[in-house]
Amino acid sequence: MNFDLLKRLCETPGISGSETQIRKLAAAELSPFMDSLTVDVMGNLIGIKQGVEGSPRVMIAAHLDEIGFRVRFIDDSGFVRVAPVGGWDPRTMVAQRVLVHGFAGETLRGALMPAGKPIHLLTSDEAGKSPKLEEFFIDLGLSGEKVKSLVEVGDTVTMDRTCERVGNMVVSKTLDNRLSVFILIEALRKLEGKSIPATILAVATVQEEVGLRGARTAAYALKPDIGLALDVTLALDIPGASESERVTQLGKGTAIKISDSSLLCHPKLVHHFRTIAEARKIPYQLELLTAGGTDGGAIQSSRGGVPSFTLSTPTRYIHTVNEAAHIDDIQASIDLLAAYLEEAHTGEYGYGDEL
Numbered sequence: 001m002n003f004d005l006l007k008r009l010c011e012t013p014g015i016s017g018s019e020t021q022i023r024k025l026a027a028a029e030l031s032p033f034m035d036s037l038t039v040d041v042m043g044n045l046i047g048i049k050q051g052v053e054g055s056p057r058v059m060i061a062a063h064l065d066e067i068g069f070r071v072r073f074i075d076d077s078g079f080v081r082v083a084p085v086g087g088w089d090p091r092t093m094v095a096q097r098v099l100v101h102g103f104a105g106e107t108l109r110g111a112l113m114p115a116g117k118p119i120h121l122l123t124s125d126e127a128g129k130s131p132k133l134e135e136f137f138i139d140l141g142l143s144g145e146k147v148k149s150l151v152e153v154g155d156t157v158t159m160d161r162t163c164e165r166v167g168n169m170v171v172s173k174t175l176d177n178r179l180s181v182f183i184l185i186e187a188l189r190k191l192e193g194k195s196i197p198a199t200i201l202a203v204a205t206v207q208e209e210v211g212l213r214g215a216r217t218a219a220y221a222l223k224p225d226i227g228l229a230l231d232v233t234l235a236l237d238i239p240g241a242s243e244s245e246r247v248t249q250l251g252k253g254t255a256i257k258i259s260d261s262s263l264l265c266h267p268k269l270v271h272h273f274r275t276i277a278e279a280r281k282i283p284y285q286l287e288l289l290t291a292g293g294t295d296g297g298a299i300q301s302s303r304g305g306v307p308s309f310t311l312s313t314p315t316r317y318i319h320t321v322n323e324a325a326h327i328d329d330i331q332a333s334i335d336l337l338a339a340y341l342e343e344a345h346t347g348e349y350g351y352g353d354e355l
Helices: 003-011 020-033 144-150 175-190 213-222 267-279 295-300 327-346
Strands: 036-039 045-049 057-063 068-074 080-085 096-101 107-114 136-139 156-159 164-166 169-172 199-205 226-234 254-259 284-288 308-315 323-326
Touching: 003 020, 003 169, 003 175, 020 036, 020 045, 020 175, 020 199, 057 175, 057 213, 057 295, 057 327, 068 144, 080 156, 169 175, 169 327, 175 199, 175 226, 175 308, 175 323, 175 327, 199 213, 213 295, 226 295, 226 327, 254 267, 254 327, 267 284, 267 308, 267 327, 295 308, 308 323, 308 327, 323 327
Parallel strands: 057 199, 057 226, 226 308, 254 284
Antiparallel strands: 036 045, 045 199, 068 080, 068 156, 080 136, 096 107, 096 156, 107 136, 164 169, 169 323, 254 308
16 A cells, blocks of 8 residues: 555645645646646646546546634634634544644644643532533644734644554544545556546545535536545444444445435446446445435536445544544455446446336
């Protein structure tokens, strides 16, 4: 596995609406496999690999943005208050380190803490209460005057964590969804030199974490015949979740999505992916996610509708700084995406045959 590339993707900052740095990295990595590469008005990175005339246009969406924060207030003591960008669980934010990307061009390391007293001074009633998101602040270790000279309202904040190998897993912030950007790049690398009839529309989308916004506009403009989203999904094979709540498990293969809260995957696409996986002996599991959506939902409802599907990679601890995915599942996602693109032109996904 090209761990160096995955590490660079995960550690490059880019919250929703501020994806410039990560887009530049993705562009450099996608460029060798595309005939053209452009950025639209929303900030989506769009690569096009022309196929055979008359073959389908396949849009593959993998979102660039990560959850994070924006500065909303700086007090006279220099403590920075933040507003969330994306879905945060306050329980996972306690005693973390963050990077504040200041307007003056300097990135400042800080401590993210909830307002309150240390455990030594808590009463029995106060102990054990979960902090509220609005109680958190960042301590940059500088005076109020100095902080205000470097940071202003609207500046972005990302988590200060690295991407590491842990046993058979990769553990990092932002596997949601830099892992899928990685899978897209590596699948295209695997296809290098092969003749692919379908036209590939490789889109590194923006603002997914705040409402699937980039995928919606890109799909409208590109007019795909088939929509594929790449994303992570919940792996709840951990203490605290019952067997019936697992959704997926690490090490059991890539996940073929049936549905999520944004998307009912086209059944013929689900069947096609399953058929290819079984024929090529690529391990997979079926995924039905009752909460959470993907770019596939935005593509599906574009214009007059697009047959759409999401290929997911099982991931533990999503929306934390310790998101964890199994290396075998990552490879299975790469293999199945590449295999499908070789055969996408053979699929028939309409309902006309049922009349």
